[in-house]
Structures are given as C-alpha cells and as structure tokens.
Amino acid sequence: MKHLTRNSVPFITAFLFCFLILGCEGNFRDVQKMGFAEFSPSGDADDIDLKYTDSGRITANLISPKMLDYSTVEYPFTEFPKGIHLTLYDKKGKETYINAKYAVSHKATNIIDLQDSVKISNQNGDMLETEQLYYDQKNEWFFTEKKFKFTSPKGVSYGEGIDFSKDFKKVNSQKISGEVQSE
Structure with a gap:
C-alpha cells in the first residue's frame, strides 16, 4: 500500500x-x-481618398493607405497608421499640403495629431518640418512644442514651439534658435 x-x-x-x-x-x-x-476598430479601410465639402465647395482631400475607425470606444478617434496626405483648400482655392507618416484624429476635440516626418507646405513656397504637429480643425490652426524647421522664400529658420494659421499668414514662434538664413 x-x-x-x-x-x-x-x-x-x-x-x-x-x-x-x-x-x-x-x-x-x-x-x-x-x-x-x-479597442478593436469598428471600421477598417484601405486606400482611402476622402473629400470633405462645405456648401458644395471642397474644403479638404484626405488620402491614406490605411484608416482604422474607433468610433465605439469611450473617446472616439480615427487612426491612420500608415500615414496621410491631406490637402486643405481655402475659400479662394489656395492649397495647403500636409504629409505625415502617422496620424490620429480625435472626434471629441476635432484635433488631428500628426506624427513622424511631418511636412506642411503651401503654394507660396512656405514649408514647416517637425516630428509632431497638431491641427485644430475648427479654428484651422496648427501648433507644436517640438523643434521645427521653417523654410520660406526669405530663408530658413529653426526653433522650438510654433503655432500658425493654415495659410501661414499668422505665425507665432516661441523659441527661434537661429537667425533666418538664406539658402
């Protein structure tokens, strides 16, 4: 036993x-x-080309290889994990171009968080480059606390922290780390 x-x-x-x-x-x-x-997306789309209109006029065109919609979570958002190309149009038809390798659009705040090699430019030759940039869709206003490089027909300037209108007509920079340099 x-x-x-x-x-x-x-x-x-x-x-x-x-x-x-x-x-x-x-x-x-x-x-x-x-x-x-x-946190599973409620929608998933590939190769999107969205046109936003207001009173029959195109105000924006969003192109992205991948879009994930999280509209059913507590704080809804849309994610663009493979980047975006966004063209904004003003009332006179002038264009502003935005490229980023990653973006998140927060529905409650109407803020788009653009990240990784962000470039924004317009038809006048103005261009801003940074690693992260926020876009307030309601006020049509961009802002960042990150380092940036701003190129215009007048030259190049570097700084940290900037906010500006989508047409670059109103620009407020916080820290300019050098003089404007002609290229």
Missing part, C-alpha cells in the same frame, strides 16, 4: 496542475478577448 501511495502523489499532483492550467487558460483567453474587443 505504501508503494501505491508513493507513486500516486506525482500522478495526482500532475493531474491537479493540468486541471488548474486548463481551467485558468479558458478564463484568461476570455479576459484577453474582453480587453481586446474594447
């Missing part, structure tokens, strides 16, 4: 261990699915 009990202990221990692992695994997967489902 002692021989049978001594051999039974490892068997019973292994059986209980397997039972606990299998029982916990099922619950763990359910918990993972609950957390994952909360």
Whole structure:
C-alpha cells in the first residue's frame, strides 16, 4: 500500500496542475478577448481618398493607405497608421499640403495629431518640418512644442514651439534658435 501511495502523489499532483492550467487558460483567453474587443476598430479601410465639402465647395482631400475607425470606444478617434496626405483648400482655392507618416484624429476635440516626418507646405513656397504637429480643425490652426524647421522664400529658420494659421499668414514662434538664413 505504501508503494501505491508513493507513486500516486506525482500522478495526482500532475493531474491537479493540468486541471488548474486548463481551467485558468479558458478564463484568461476570455479576459484577453474582453480587453481586446474594447479597442478593436469598428471600421477598417484601405486606400482611402476622402473629400470633405462645405456648401458644395471642397474644403479638404484626405488620402491614406490605411484608416482604422474607433468610433465605439469611450473617446472616439480615427487612426491612420500608415500615414496621410491631406490637402486643405481655402475659400479662394489656395492649397495647403500636409504629409505625415502617422496620424490620429480625435472626434471629441476635432484635433488631428500628426506624427513622424511631418511636412506642411503651401503654394507660396512656405514649408514647416517637425516630428509632431497638431491641427485644430475648427479654428484651422496648427501648433507644436517640438523643434521645427521653417523654410520660406526669405530663408530658413529653426526653433522650438510654433503655432500658425493654415495659410501661414499668422505665425507665432516661441523659441527661434537661429537667425533666418538664406539658402
């Protein structure tokens, strides 16, 4: 009887261990699915070309290879993980071009967070380059606290922190780290 009990202990221990692992695994997967489902996109689109209009006039054209819509989460947003090319049109038809390798549009605030090699330019030859730039869609205003390079027909300037209108007519820079240099 002692021989049978001594051999039974490892068997019973292994059986209980397997039972606990299998029982916990099922619950763990359910918990993972609950957390994952909360941030799963409710919409997914490839190769998009969206045109925004106001009173029959095109105000913006958004092109992106990938769009993920998270409109069902508590703070809805749209993500562009493969970047965007956005063209904004003013009332006179002048264009402002924006390129970024990544972007997130927050629906509640109407702010677009542009990241990674952000470039914004216009038809007058003005161009700003930075690593992150925010666009307030309601006020048509750009701003960043990051370092930037601003190129215009007058020359090049560098700084940190800037905000400006989409047509570059109103520009407020916080820290200019050098003089305007002609190229």
